[in-house]
Amino acid sequence: MRAPVLTLVLFVALALAMGLGETSLSAHQYVQAFADPASAPAEILWTIRAPRAVAAAVVGAALGLAGAVMQGLLRNPLADPGVLGVSAMAALGAAATIALGLTLPGAVELAALAGALMAGALVVFLAIRLREPDALILFGVALSALGGALTALIFNLSPSLVTTSEVLHWLMGSVANRDWGDIAAGLAPMALGAGLTVYAARGLRMLTLGEETAALSGLPMARLRAAAVAGAALLTGAAVAMAGVIGFVGLAAPHLVRGGVSDDPARTLAPSALAGAILLVLADLAARMIPTSEELKLGVVTALFGAPLFALVAWRASRSWRT
Numbered sequence: 655m656r657a658p659v660l661t662l663v664l665f666v667a668l669a670l671a672m673g674l675g676e677t678s679l680s681a682h683q684y685v686q687a688f689a690d691p692a693s694a695p696a697e698i699l700w701t702i703r704a705p706r707a708v709a710a711a712v713v714g715a716a717l718g719l720a721g722a723v724m725q726g727l728l729r730n731p732l733a734d735p736g737v738l739g740v741s742a743m744a745a746l747g748a749a750a751t752i753a754l755g756l757t758l759p760g761a762v763e764l765a766a767l768a769g770a771l772m773a774g775a776l777v778v779f780l781a782i783r784l785r786e787p788d789a790l791i792l793f794g795v796a797l798s799a800l801g802g803a804l805t806a807l808i809f810n811l812s813p814s815l816v817t818t819s820e821v822l823h824w825l826m827g828s829v830a831n832r833d834w835g836d837i838a839a840g841l842a843p844m845a846l847g848a849g850l851t852v853y854a855a856r857g858l859r860m861l862t863l864g865e866e867t868a869a870l871s872g873l874p875m876a877r878l879r880a881a882a883v884a885g886a887a888l889l890t891g892a893a894v895a896m897a898g899v900i901g902f903v904g905l906a907a908p909h910l911v912r913g914g915v916s917d918d919p920a921r922t923l924a925p926s927a928l929a930g931a932i933l934l935v936l937a938d939l940a941a942r943m944i945p946t947s948e949e950l951k952l953g954v955v956t957a958l959f960g961a962p963l964f965a966l967v968a969w970r971a972s973r974s975w976r977t
Contacts, residue, residue, distance in 0.1 A: 660911070660928035664711065667935040671707035672699060675942060701833070709832040709840075710938040710952075711931040713897045714907075716844050718930020719923055720889040721904025723851045726858035726919030727882045728787040734905035735890040738790070738883065739797025743773035744894035746801045749808045749821045760839070762824065763895040767843065770891020773797060774884055781883040782876050827898035827953030829938055840896040847888030848927075854882035855920035862919060900953045902960025903930050903937075933960075 673679075679687070679695055687695035720735035728737070735741060747769025748762045756762075777794065784790050805825070812818040857878025860868040868875050893900070910933075911925035934952070937959060941950045 657924050657928060660925055660932065664928055664932050664935070667932050667939070668707050668711060671710070671935050671939045672703045674939060675703055705833050705837060706829050706831075706938065707935055709829040709837050709896060710934045712837060712840065712844065713829065713893045713900065714903055714930040714932070714934025715927040716847070716889040716893040716930070717900065717904040717934070718907035719848060719851060719927040720886040720893070721906075721930070722908040722919070722922045722926035723854070723858070723882050723886045723889075724904070725908050726922065727854075727861065727879065727886075728791055729861060730787065730791065731909070732905070733791070734901075735886060735893070736798060736899075736901070736904070738773070738777045738794035738887070739799075739801055740770045740773045740777070740887045740890045741894055741899055742798040742801025742805070744770035744891050745825055745899050746805050746808075748824055748894070748898075749805050752821045752824060753808045753812055753817055755817075763836075763839070766895040767891045769801075770887055770894060773801075774887025774891065777887065778880045778883045781879050823951070824898050825953075826951035827900040827956070828941075828951050829897050830949070832896065836896060840892045843888045843892040847885040847892065850881045850885030850888065851923060854878045854885060855923060858882060858919035898953060900934070900956050902956045902963075903933050906960055906963055907933060 673684075675698070677698055679698065683695040684699075686693050687699040690696060691700070717735055721733070724733040724735060724737055725731055727733075730737075744766040747765035747767075751762050751765035756765075776797070777790070780793055781790060784793075805821075808821065809818055812821070857868070857873055857875055860871050860873055860875070863871075890904075907930035908922055908926040910929045912922055915921040915925060934956070937955045938952055940959070941952050941955045944950055944955075
């Protein structure tokens with residue numbers, strides 16, 4: 655799908671997310687929400703629904719872009735934003751902050767971003783020195799396993815069931831109760847990460863020709879590889895800080911658009927970001943609209959719907975590989 659079409663679909667998804675909700679609004683109330691910013695319908699539309707929908711779009715775009723970068727860099731269709739262990743270390747930072755009872759505003763988000771940045775810095779250091787993508791993947795798996803084990807240790811040593819519940823709820827992912835300030839805080843690292851991925855795009859395209867050809871191209875491949883890893887780490891860390899751990903979006907979004915860009919990693923970046931935004935806005939809308947006694951967590955919804963969707967994409971891709 656082309657970017658203009660995806661942009662239009664994203665606007666439709668955002669309109670649906672703002673128009674639908676647990677509280678039904680009449681046509682007169684929608685008019686009132688636009689005419690009177692102090693009215694109750696305006697409060698629902700602009701203070702509750704709009705920030706939540708935009709937060710879902712921003713997080714989805716970050717994860718989709720990070721997934722496209724990782725798949726292009728590692729030349730592996732199964733790579734996703736968590737493959738380098740950044741998500742796991744961000745989750746560890748947030749879980750540790752909650753378990754320690756640090757209640758300062760933004761403490762959990764800052765801890766998650768700090769964990770992601772530390773993991774990203776370590777991976778960037780290795781990316782400069784390791785040309786083989788398999789070695790980077792193996793290191794990422796080890797780092798992810800370490801982060802998961804330490805997070806499990808926090809659960810094991812949790813001082814109370816309340817703390818355990820808070821950590822679990824955060825890790826399951828959600829954009830509920832996000833406001834415009836949360837979005838503004840997350841946009842800065844996301845914008846920096848996006849800029850780094852755009853800078854690294856020509857290196858991703860060159861890597862499709864092979865590592866040896868890329869090394870002889872005259873491009874600063876070590877610098878471009880480091881920029882790609884750093885950009886993906888910033889995008890993933892900021893997304894986890896804003897919404898918790900959310901799977902499948904970064905894995906599936908690039909596959910949904912890759913056929914329309916001739917498998918060019920550089921041209922996949924923007925469509926993947928748009929596709930990720932659409933997926934997460936619709937997933938959050940489903941989390942709000944599915945009738946349950948307690949609202950489903952966003953990470954649960956993306957797993958429930960993302961796994962079958964990705965299986966379908968993989969099946970279609972396998973058919974094209976066979977032919």
